[in-house]
Amino acid sequence: MKAEYPRYYDYWGKISKEAEKSGFDDFHLLVYHSLDVAAVGWHLLSEQSSLCQDLAGFLGITPSELRSLFTFALLLHDLGKFSAAFQNLYPLEKLNLPPQTSARPYDGKLARHDRLGWGIWKIASYKELFNINHFINSNLPSRTLNRTLEVLLDCSWGHHGKPILHGPFIDLEDYCVDENISDAVSFIQDASQLVELNWPPQLFEKETLSRLKQVSWHLAGLAVLCDWLGSNTSYFPYCADKKALASYWSEALQNAQTAVRQTDLFNAYAVQPFSSFEQHFNYSPTPLQHWSASVEIESGPQLFILEDVTGAGKTEAALCLTQRLMAAGLADGFYFGLPSMATSNAMFERVSRHYLGMFQQGRPSIVLAHGARDMHQQFRELVMVDTREDINYQLAEQTATASCNQWFADSRKKALLAPVGVGTVDQALLAVLPRRHQALRMIGLHRKVLIFDEVHAADEFMLELLYDLLALHVRQGGCAILLTATLPVRQRQRLSNRWLQTLGCEQGEAEYETGFPLATQVSMSGVKQRVVASRPEVSRSLEVQFLSSAADCLGVIQKALASDQCVVWICNSVADALEAYQQVLAVVPEPERCLLFHSRFTLLDRQRIETEVLDCLGKESSPAQRRGRVVVATQVFQESLDADADVMLSDICPIDDLIQRAGRLHRHTRTRDGQYQSNIIDQRDAPVLYVHAPEWSEAPSENWLKSGFRNTQAVYRSPGRLWLGMRALREAGAIRMPGEARVLIEAVYGEEAYDNIPTALQQLEDLHQGDINRKTNKASQQLIDWGKGYGASSTAQWFDDDTEISTRFSDIETVQVLVLKRRADGDVVFWAEGNPHPLAMSVLKLPKHHADKLQLLEAVDPETAEAFRLRYRQSKCYRLWVAEEDQNFGYLEKLGFITKS
Numbered sequence: 001m002k003a004e005y006p007r008y009y010d011y012w013g014k015i016s017k018e019a020e021k022s023g024f025d026d027f028h029l030l031v032y033h034s035l036d037v038a039a040v041g042w043h044l045l046s047e048q049s050s051l052c053q054d055l056a057g058f059l060g061i062t063p064s065e066l067r068s069l070f071t072f073a074l075l076l077h078d079l080g081k082f083s084a085a086f087q088n089l090y091p092l093e094k095l096n097l098p099p100q101t102s103a104r105p106y107d108g109k110l111a112r113h114d115r116l117g118w119g120i121w122k123i124a125s126y127k128e129l130f131n132i133n134h135f136i137n138s139n140l141p142s143r144t145l146n147r148t149l150e151v152l153l154d155c156s157w158g159h160h161g162k163p164i165l166h167g168p169f170i171d172l173e174d175y176c177v178d179e180n181i182s183d184a185v186s187f188i189q190d191a192s193q194l195v196e197l198n199w200p201p202q203l204f205e206k207e208t209l210s211r212l213k214q215v216s217w218h219l220a221g222l223a224v225l226c227d228w229l230g231s232n233t234s235y236f237p238y239c240a241d242k243k244a245l246a247s248y249w250s251e252a253l254q255n256a257q258t259a260v261r262q263t264d265l266f267n268a269y270a271v272q273p274f275s276s277f278e279q280h281f282n283y284s285p286t287p288l289q290h291w292s293a294s295v296e297i298e299s300g301p302q303l304f305i306l307e308d309v310t311g312a313g314k315t316e317a318a319l320c321l322t323q324r325l326m327a328a329g330l331a332d333g334f335y336f337g338l339p340s341m342a343t344s345n346a347m348f349e350r351v352s353r354h355y356l357g358m359f360q361q362g363r364p365s366i367v368l369a370h371g372a373r374d375m376h377q378q379f380r381e382l383v384m385v386d387t388r389e390d391i392n393y394q395l396a397e398q399t400a401t402a403s404c405n406q407w408f409a410d411s412r413k414k415a416l417l418a419p420v421g422v423g424t425v426d427q428a429l430l431a432v433l434p435r436r437h438q439a440l441r442m443i444g445l446h447r448k449v450l451i452f453d454e455v456h457a458a459d460e461f462m463l464e465l466l467y468d469l470l471a472l473h474v475r476q477g478g479c480a481i482l483l484t485a486t487l488p489v490r491q492r493q494r495l496s497n498r499w500l501q502t503l504g505c506e507q508g509e510a511e512y513e514t515g516f517p518l519a520t521q522v523s524m525s526g527v528k529q530r531v532v533a534s535r536p537e538v539s540r541s542l543e544v545q546f547l548s549s550a551a552d553c554l555g556v557i558q559k560a561l562a563s564d565q566c567v568v569w570i571c572n573s574v575a576d577a578l579e580a581y582q583q584v585l586a587v588v589p590e591p592e593r594c595l596l597f598h599s600r601f602t603l604l605d606r607q608r609i610e611t612e613v614l615d616c617l618g619k620e621s622s623p624a625q626r627r628g629r630v631v632v633a634t635q636v637f638q639e640s641l642d643a644d645a646d647v648m649l650s651d652i653c654p655i656d657d658l659i660q661r662a663g664r665l666h667r668h669t670r671t672r673d674g675q676y677q678s679n680i681i682d683q684r685d686a687p688v689l690y691v692h693a694p695e696w697s698e699a700p701s702e703n704w705l706k707s708g709f710r711n712t713q714a715v716y717r718s719p720g721r722l723w724l725g726m727r728a729l730r731e732a733g734a735i736r737m738p739g740e741a742r743v744l745i746e747a748v749y750g751e752e753a754y755d756n757i758p759t760a761l762q763q764l765e766d767l768h769q770g771d772i773n774r775k776t777n778k779a780s781q782q783l784i785d786w787g788k789g790y791g792a793s794s795t796a797q798w799f800d801d802d803t804e805i806s807t808r809f810s811d812i813e814t815v816q817v818l819v820l821k822r823r824a825d826g827d828v829v830f831w832a833e834g835n836p837h838p839l840a841m842s843v844l845k846l847p848k849h850h851a852d853k854l855q856l857l858e859a860v861d862p863e864t865a866e867a868f869r870l871r872y873r874q875s876k877c878y879r880l881w882v883a884e885e886d887q888n889f890g891y892l893e894k895l896g897f898i899t900k901s
Contacts, residue, residue, distance in 0.1 A: 005242045007179065008187040010097050011082055014231065015090055016238060027095055028238040030081050031187060035249050037159075037230030038074040038195070039256035044222060045070050049266060050332065050447060054477060055215050059208060061200045069203075070219055071195045073156040074226055075188070080116025080157075082184040085175035095240070103174040111175050115164045117157045118150075119172030120184050130185050135192075136199045148204050151212050151789050155219035159227040161436035162800075163220075163792045194249045213789030214475065220790040221443030225265065225417075235259040265417060270360040271326040280323075280357060281316055287533040291519050292317035295530075297328045298523045301474045303499045304481045305455075305492055308517035309737045310663025311538045314483045315350060315453070322449045323358045325479050333364065333419035334449040337428050339457050339639040347453075348422040355420050364419035416444030425452050429465045432472060434784055434795040445473065450480040454639060456487050456656050460772045463491075464779035467498045472786065474502040485663060486656045486741055488749040489514055496522045516742040534738045542662050542735045543688045546726070548695050550580070553649050554587050556690055557630060561588060565646035566617060566629040566674075570637055570661050572651045573711035574598045578895065581632040590628050597633040600897040602819050604832040604841035608893075610641075617643040623674040637664065644668045646684060651712055652693035652705075655725035655748045662689050662735055689735065693726055702760045720757035720765040724748045815851035817844045818878035819891055820868075828857065828864055828882060831891070839874055844881075846897060851879060855886045 013030035045052045047063040056066040080086065084100035085107075092099055104111075111119075124130040125146065132142050132149070157164045202208050230236060235255045239248075277285035277293060285293060288308050304321055306314050322334045338347055352366055416427060417440070428450060431441035450473060458466060470480055482495065493512050499522045500506075513520075515531035522528075547553050553569065560567045569584070571577040581596045588594060595616075597609050615621060616629045619642055626646070631637065638660045644667035650658060666687040669680050694700075694708050705712060705719035713719055728747040732740060747753065757765055781796075788794040819831040819842050832841035846854075857865040857880035869875050883891035890898050 006183070006186050006190070008082070008183040008190075009242050011087060011183070012090065012092075012095055012097065013078060013081055014238065015095075016233075026238055027240055028236075029240060029242075030078060031191070031245065032239050032248055032252070033230065033236075034075050034078055034187075034191065035194075035245070035252045036236040036256070037077055037226050038071045038191075039249070039252035040226040040230045040259060041074040041222065042067065042071045042195070042253060043256050043260040044226060044266060050268070051218070051266060054447075055218060059211050059215060060202055061208075065198050065200050068195045068197050069152060069199075070155075070222070072192055072197055073152050073219070074223060075191045075195070076117060076121075076153060077156040077159045077223060077227060078113060078117065079120050079184055079188075080113035080118075082120060082180045082187075083113070083116045083176045084180055085111070086113050086116065100177065100180070102177060106175065111172055112160070112164075114157045114160055116172060116175055118153070118164055118166065120176060120181055121153065123173050123176065124181050124185050127181065129181055130188070135189070138199065138201070138204070140204055144204055148209050148212065151209065151216055151791075152219070154789070154791055155216050156223050158220050158439075158790060159223045161224055161440065162434075162438070162798045163790055163794070165792045190245055194245060210787070214786060216790040217439050217786065218443055218446065218476075221439035221441075224437065224440045225443070229259045229263070230256070232259060266332075267362075267364070267419065268332055269362045269364050269419065271323065272358055272360050273327045274320055274323045277316070277320070280320070280354070286313045286317075286535045288517060288519060289313050289317045289320060291530055291532050292320045293324075295321075295519070295521060297324050297330070298521075298525060299328075299330075300524050301477055301499075301503065302330075302479050302521060302523040303470070303496070304479075305487070305495065305518075305520040305522075306481065306483050307487055307492075307519075308485065308532070309534060309538045309741065310485050310660065311667055312517065312534060315347070316354075318451045318481045318483055319351070319354060319358075321481055322451065325449050326358070330477075330479055331449045332447045333421075334451060335416060335421040335423070335428060335445060336451045337423060337425035337453065339425065339454050351420070351422050366418060366420040366422070416441050421448075425458075425462075425466075428452075429462070429469055432465055432468045432784060433782055434798045436798070436800050438784075439790060442472070445478070446476050448478065450478065451483070452480070453483045454485070454660070455482045456484045456491075456660075457639065459775065461775035461779045464776045465783070467494070468783050470495070471498060471502040474499060475786075486516075486659050486745050488745055489742075490749075490751070492520065496520065496527050500527070514742055514746070516738050538737065539739075540666070540687075540737060542665060542737075543686065544729045544732075544734055545688055545690050546696070546730075547649070547690050547692050550583060550692075553580075553690070553692055554583060556647065556649060557584060558587055560647040561628050561630070564623075564627045564674075566626040566631075567647045567649070568617070568631045568633065568637060568643075568645040568664065569649040570633050570635070570651065572634070572653055572709075572715050574600050574634055574896075576651065576711050577632050577634050578898070581895075584630055584632055588628075588630060593628045594630045594632070596895060597631055597637060598896060599634060599636055600844065600846065602831055602842050602844050602891075604835060605893050605896065607841075613637075613641070613643055617645060619644065619668050619676055621674075621676070626674045637661070642667070644670075646674065647688070647690075649690040649692060652691055652709065652722055652726065653712070654716060654718075654721060655728065655744050658689075658691070658725065658729075659735060659737075659741065659744065665689055691726075691729070693722075696726065696730065698758075700758055700760055702764065704761065717771060718765060718768045720761035720768075721748050721753075723758065723761060724753055724756060813848040814845050815848045816878050817846055817851055817854065817881050818842055818875055819844050820857065820880060820882045821884060822882055828861075828868055828880075831883070839872060843878065844891070844897060850889070850897070854879065854881050854889055856880055857882055860885070 008031055009029060011030040012027045013033035014028040016026045045067050047067055052063045052066060056063040059066065084102035085105055087100050088102065089106055125132065132145050133139065136145055138145060154163060203212070235258055236252070274280065274293060277283065277289055288306060306317055308314055325331050336347060336351055355366055356363065427441070428445060431438060431445055473480055489512055503524055505524060505526065513529040513531060517532050517534055519530045519532055520527065547556065557567050557569070569580055571580050577596060577598050581594065584594055585591045595609060595612055597613055601609065613631055616625045617631065637643070638657065641664065643664050645665050648661065648665040650661045666682055666684065668676050669678065669682045670676050670684055672683040674684070694704055697704060700723060705722060716722065725748050728744050729735070732744070735744070754765065785794045792798060818839065820828050821831055822828055830838035830842040832838045835841045857868070865880050868880060888900055890900050892898060
């Protein structure tokens with residue numbers, strides 16, 4: 001006798017593209033897909049996982065209870081697909097499923113299936129088809145029960161990366177018929193029997209509800225992962241044959257176990273205890289490194305701030321602390337955030353050489369955040385290369401498979417989920433901004449040590465986001481390490497106070513140390529500081545000379561080249577760098593040995609130039625490679641680049657930036673001819689830092705900086721602070737590190753510095769301070785209200801993943817342009833055609849005022865542009881530009897973006 005199955009088996013959940021083309025039955029029942037995703041959640045949030053134990057402990061329930069509650073929520077993640085409108089997206093007769101009708105057709109913008117899930121739940125409650133009190137076995141008011149349930153279920157309904165919008169559910173009823181609602185209710189009741197559901201009474205108390213709202217962000221991130229893995233047909237093949245839910249649930253659990261095991265998500269690796277720098281790094285530690293290996297690791301969240309000169313070994317000190325924190329059970333991995341993409345390659349190499357030695361066994365994944373060049377094979381790719389592709393529901397709504405492929409194909413995001421990631425600070429900061437997949441970033445940072453380099457480079461806008469991220473990380477029980485060469489005392493105080501405030505500790509009136517170099521530890525027991533020594537190799541004095549004209553700069557460069565030295569000239573804007581580069585080419589004997597390095601190159605050319613810079617100026621560069629080399633660069637040169645110049649020129653800039661730039665002058669100890677040799681006294685002539693600056697004036701006019709350095713004033717906005725820095729350096733005559741580093745910084749940024757700014761420049765400084773206040777206000781307005789829980793009301797607006805939300809403030813809006821070229825046959829291809837990652841490597845970021853003037857492919861050849869976008873779906877987020885065909889602008893591999901006029 002043929003078994004009778006409930007009507008909820010008559011709904012499809014996923015359909016392959018092959019079925020769409022050929023018409024044969026190749027689809028996955030909705031109830032099975034719901035069980036697949038729930039099964040992944042069952043294993044990802046296992047009772048033994050530290051994540052489950054942490055969240056359950058915070059809620060005051062058992063890990064077993066949390067696991068079953070989350071699994072139940074995932075069972076309902078696609079509840080909206082029970083609507084007739086959704087089912088009619090595909091001809092049901094082709095699937096041998098009963099016909100359905102709805103008052104309105106499916107609308108992927110206003111009534112997506114995730115929002116329809118909430119609508120079905122509300123309609124069922126409104127029509128009393130679902131007795132919430134009976135289901136939970138509670139006498140509490142149904143409003144109280146539903147309030148808690150909706151916080152839990154919103155995590156599941158938000159599985160497409162951002163919260164659903166609540167609103168009137170009567171309109172949503174137009175997308176369903178009565179049978180849809182009753183079938184969905186029947187499925188809820190039957191499926192809930194599979195997970196041994198237990199509703200702890202304290203879950204519905206006011207205090208626990210408040211805690212659940214905080215936990216909801218973690219659960220929402222997990223829900224996205226569960227949906228993606230549960231949609232992978234490599235583990236969960238399509239099934240349209242009807243079988244008992246219990247039978248399929250058993251299969252789904254086995255498949256999910258395999259899927260979770262074969263990813264590197266939340267896997268715990270045994271950590272090798274840190275023994276000594278000699279054993280782990282094969283050299284004797286610097287004073288800062290010795291402190292990092294011996295300081296007491298306390299229990300609970302802790303913040304470390306390491307301040308030392310460039311070249312003092314802060315990176316290795318941070319890795320030592322990280323290994324010790326992991327060995328103490330305070331973290332399972334780490335994310336190393338750098339100021340820019342251009343600097344993360346070299347750091348990735350340094351970290352990848354060391355990280356495997358941090359673990360006892362196994363090979364945790366490591367990902368470079370833009371890994372287009374150096375993606376290491378240790379990472380087990382999560383891109384679903386073998387999975388069958390589902391049909392998209394509508395143009396406005398992609399399937400989980402498509403979303404997963406796009407998201408994981410962007411390694412900037414993938415790096416946050418891998419056990420070990422190296423990337424930009426920005427990618428971590430996006431975890432506190434209302435953007436699709438924010439919760440996924442947040443869950444990726446859970447139980448990781450956050451290491452952020454060159455914190456002094458952050459502007460006020462970025463710092464405001466950093467404060468919120470650190471507070472969020474404290475609440476997750478996390479640890480963080482901040483590295484900087486120079487940091488104003490008040491900024492270190494703010495960072496420490498914010499950490500203590502989030503911990504709920506008394507801040508008191510602690511005396512903040514002004515010594516340098518300095519190691520700071522902030523924990524439940526307060527703020528502990530230790531002034532450490534610097535190693536002799538980096539303790540030095542750099543004479544400072546000022547040059548007031550470009551001709552003087554060129555004279556210094558010619559003299560250096562005549563002595564077979566290598567030179568770096570750092571400018572403050574791309575326009576200045578282009579002009580300086582052309583001037584240098586006109587006077588040097590070997591123009592082919594000159595390089596231009598700035599931010600307006602495609603990633604392909606930027607990485608190529610970075611490699612060339614490190615080849616000729618890196619630690620192991622030979623005298624022959626260094627001889628006669630000139631690098632004209634912008635700020636990208638000063639950020640985490642392990643390069644070493646014989647002679648350096650710098651346009652005037654803030655004192656902390658200038659100290660950072662000077663750290664690349666005689667960075668490595670070398671013989672007279674320029675050969676690197678460790679543990680020697682540098683044999684080159686005493687280093688001189690040449691600063692290209694306006695003529696000095698004790699009483700400068702308002703246009704003191706702007707008249708000759710217009711672009712510098714546009715970049716830094718504070719001629720008064722630049723004047724203070726120039727005055728301090730003129731009085732000192734040199735940068736003496738480390739002894740006088742703090743003196744220079746406080747002379748510019750200290751409490752009394754403003755009063756020393758000349759009267760003519762104070763008005764500009766007041767305008768600049770107003771601008772800073774505007775930046776912090778704008779940043780605070782974008783932050784999420786974590787206390788409201790994962791929901792649309794937690795912020796004014798949620799943005800899609802392809803919407804640019806900057807983590808840095810700029811009055812100049814930027815646009816991402818895809819640089820293309822035309823082949824001989826007329827076909828349009830990527831600038832980086834032939835590269836393994838041609839799209840990512842062909843992206844160019846431009847100011848919007850430039851991008852708006854480009855002759856884009858969409859305008860000059862719309863048919864070709866449309867064909868290109870159809871061929872490369874991800875190109876929809878970029879403007880298409882065939883550089884060689886633009887009459888006004890161009891792109892050259894040696895110059896980058898140029899204005900032809």
